[in-house]
Amino acid sequence: MAILEIKNLHKRFGNNEVLKGIDLTLEKGNVLVIIGSSGGGKTTLLRCINFLEKPDKGTISVNGKTVFDSDDPSTTVYKNIRKNRLHFGLVFQQFNLFPHYSVLNNIMLAPKLALKAEMKEYKKQNGASAAKAEKARRLKAIEENAKNLLEQVGLSEKAAAYPFELSGGQQQRVAIARALALEPDILCFDEPTSALDPELVGEVLRVLKELAKSGKTMIVVTHEMRFAKEVADRVIFVNEGTIAEDGTPEQVFDNPQKERTKQFLQSIL
Amino acid sequence: MMSFSQQFPIVLNALNVGFLQTLKLFIVTLLGALPLGLIISFGSMSKFKPLSKLVKTIVWIIRGSPLMIQLIIVFYMPGIVFGNPIWGGGETGRFAAAAVAFIINYACYFSEIYRGGIEGVPYGQQEAGEVLGLTKSQIFFKIKLLQVIKRIVPPMSNEIITLVKDTSLARIIALQEVIWAGESFLKGSHGIAGQIWPLFFTAVYYLLFNGLLTILFGKLEKKLDYYRG
Numbered sequence: 457m458a459i460l461e462i463k464n465l466h467k468r469f470g471n472n473e474v475l476k477g478i479d480l481t482l483e484k485g486n487v488l489v490i491i492g493s494s495g496g497g498k499t500t501l502l503r504c505i506n507f508l509e510k511p512d513k514g515t516i517s518v519n520g521k522t523v524f525d526s527d528d529p530s531t532t533v534y535k536n537i538r539k540n541r542l543h544f545g546l547v548f549q550q551f552n553l554f555p556h557y558s559v560l561n562n563i564m565l566a567p568k569l570a571l572k573a574e575m576k577e578y579k580k581q582n583g584a585s586a587a588k589a590e591k592a593r594r595l596k597a598i599e600e601n602a603k604n605l606l607e608q609v610g611l612s613e614k615a616a617a618y619p620f621e622l623s624g625g626q627q628q629r630v631a632i633a634r635a636l637a638l639e640p641d642i643l644c645f646d647e648p649t650s651a652l653d654p655e656l657v658g659e660v661l662r663v664l665k666e667l668a669k670s671g672k673t674m675i676v677v678t679h680e681m682r683f684a685k686e687v688a689d690r691v692i693f694v695n696e697g698t699i700a701e702d703g704t705p706e707q708v709f710d711n712p713q714k715e716r717t718k719q720f721l722q723s724i725l
Numbered sequence: 726m727m728s729f730s731q732q733f734p735i736v737l738n739a740l741n742v743g744f745l746q747t748l749k750l751f752i753v754t755l756l757g758a759l760p761l762g763l764i765i766s767f768g769s770m771s772k773f774k775p776l777s778k779l780v781k782t783i784v785w786i787i788r789g790s791p792l793m794i795q796l797i798i799v800f801y802m803p804g805i806v807f808g809n810p811i812w813g814g815g816e817t818g819r820f821a822a823a824a825v826a827f828i829i830n831y832a833c834y835f836s837e838i839y840r841g842g843i844e845g846v847p848y849g850q851q852e853a854g855e856v857l858g859l860t861k862s863q864i865f866f867k868i869k870l871l872q873v874i875k876r877i878v879p880p881m882s883n884e885i886i887t888l889v890k891d892t893s894l895a896r897i898i899a900l901q902e903v904i905w906a907g908e909s910f911l912k913g914s915h916g917i918a919g920q921i922w923p924l925f926f927t928a929v930y931y932l933l934f935n936g937l938l939t940i941l942f943g944k945l946e947k948k949l950d951y952y953r954g
Contacts, residue, residue: 506856538858546856552849555954556871565867620953638857639826 457520459484459673460505460642465514467500474500475511476487476697482642482675482690487668489684490677490703492694493720498677501694505675506546507537510693518543518641528687545640549647551627553619553634559564560615563634570638571598598637607632625656629663629668636667681725685709693717727917736923743906744930750823750892750902752923755885762835770839787833791887792826793894798899799826816901823895827888834884841868842877842927856923882942886935903927 460482466474482488493555494500503509507524510532516524523540524531531540553562571594579587606612609629611639619627630646635643645664649657661683668674668687678684684691684705691708693701693716701708701717712718727735780928787795802820804810812818846869854864893904907924910917917923 508852508855535862538860541856542858544856548849548853550847551850552847552853554853554868556848556875556952566859569859569863569867618952636858 458482459519461515461517461520462505463515463517465501465504465516466512467497467504467509468512469575475504477569478514478694478697478699479690480699482673484673485671486689487674487676488689489688489691490675490694491637491679491681491684491691491708491720492700493723496695497697498694499646502546502644502675504574505642506544506644519582542638543641545635545638545643546632547635547643547645547648548627549650551619551624551631551651553627553631555619557617557618558615559606559611559617559619559630560599560602562619562630563605563637564598566634567598567601568595569638571595602633602637608636608666609633610659623656624652625659628652631658632663632667642673645674645678647674647677647679649678649680679724681709693720695720711723717721732917732920735917736910736920736926738911739906739915740903740923740927740930743901743903743927746900747889747892747902747930748934750820750827750895750900751889753824754827754831754888754892757824758831758835761832763839765832766839766843769836770843784833784836787830788837789828792830792891793897795830796823796894796898799823819895819898819900822898823900827892827895831884831888835881838877838880838884839873841880842873845874845876851902863951871949878942878946878949882938882946885942886938889935889938890931903930936951 458481460480462478462480464472465475465478465480478497478501490501500509504511505619509680511526513526514524515522515526518540522528522531523543530536554565557565571591575587575591575594578590603612603615606615609632611626611629611633614622614626614630622630622714632643632648645705648664649660652660657680661680664674664683665687666674676684676688688705691701691703691705692699693708693712693714695716700714701712708717709721712721750855765780765784769777769784771777771780800812800819803812812822850868850872854868859867892902895902896904896908899905904924904927907927910920910923913916
């Protein structure tokens with residue numbers, strides 16, 4: 457069964473129909489790279505998947521479970537969105553770290569808040585003293601996990617630093633660790649290296665490659681074609697709100713079927 | 726006639742009493758206007774257009790007209806226009822009227838500062854909170870609030886220092902604050918008459934108090950200086 461299944465996704469802003477019926481399935485452990493010219497809809501597609509935009513039409517399913525259905529209003533209630541969106545993680549182009557928290561606290565904030573809510577239930581069922589012990593144990597686990605993630609992105613020594621003290625590449629690696637802390641099924645990247653100085657792109661792509669190797673399911677919107685060729689299991693070319701080309705990196709880059717894809721590839725290579 | 730050294734303690738005593746009233750008005754205004762301003766700012770940022778239009782119009786009227794006139798209207802209008810002098814003639818009533826006018830006036834100024842602070846937090850912060858599964862109140866309290874506070878401390882301290890001096894406008898409805906107390910020695914009070922220096926001397930009270938506030942706000946700014954952005 458596909459880990460992600462998108463059917464007939466439509467999104468319009470005013471008179472501008474940005475997505476004109478996207479159908480897409482993704483297998484677990486695959487890395488999907490989305491390419492396309494700006495304004496073509498690739499970022500909107502990613503934002504729809506992460507519930508930052510509400511599609512006008514279509515369905516999104518994760519592991520066979522519908523998480524969004526334009527015909528089912530209950531899937532558009534914030535409370536339900538909040539639960540369903542945790543299947544996904546999103547790394548932004550502009551990092552969007554929380555400037556007033558240290559690196560470690562940036563990573564731990566969401567898990568800690570989630571724990572707080574869970575412990576309320578736990579307390580009701582098991583009593584206050586048991587809850588206290590359990591909470592201490594789980595907090596420790598959250599901190600350990602955060603430290604492991606920092607090590608994974610190569611920033612252990614920056615745990616106590618604040619975002620403004622980091623380079624763009626380091627900030628983006630922290631943002632990746634922050635997204636991983638919630639253990640999403642699918643990790644999405646919205647042009648993760650576009651805001652970086654050229655010499656900082658490599659360190660971020662290296663982290664992405666390691667994640668891909670470890671079997672993480674990923675969707676990456678990017679202009680880094682070398683990265684796409686090297687890492688992607690599959691590449692789609694989104695153009696004017698539809699998927700114009702879909703295949704392995706070899707098929708899309710070396711043997712594109714559509715004229716539009718050829719033009720695009722020529723313009724960027 | 727009393728010598729200056731004889732006058733001084735008497736005047737100081739009277740001015741202290743007046744300044745206490747000034748201080749009371751200042752504190753009551755802050756306690757009322759800080760939360761009311763936040764509510765007004767939410768109103769002016771509301772996506773419900775009629776509400777935001779209405780709130781913006783009120784803010785325009787309050788900020789666009791002199792506080793002195795607002796004081797006079799709040800104090801005299803119920804009695805003179807509606808024949809219902811709700812404030813009464815005593816000092817308590819004058820204080821209540823002054824407090825109402827000041828709270829409304831300053832809440833409108835504060836609301837604009839809040840709005841600027843809230844809208845100044847990049848939208849990416851909201852989205853980062855959303856994709857991490859935070860609730861709306863968690864996003865406000867855990868992510869935005871401190872960033873808003875950091876942004877509004879400098880303009881707020883400016884406005885609050887102005888408030889200290891603006892309390893003197895309550896003199897127009899004869900609230901017995903420090904200016905009123907200083908002025909009383911012109912006409913005669915406590916056996917002293919025709920003296921202008923007590924009125925001049927009231928400035929020292931404002932200066933010292935604002936000096937203290939400046940130091941406190943400086944400390945707060947420094948405390949928030951541990952991060953940037």
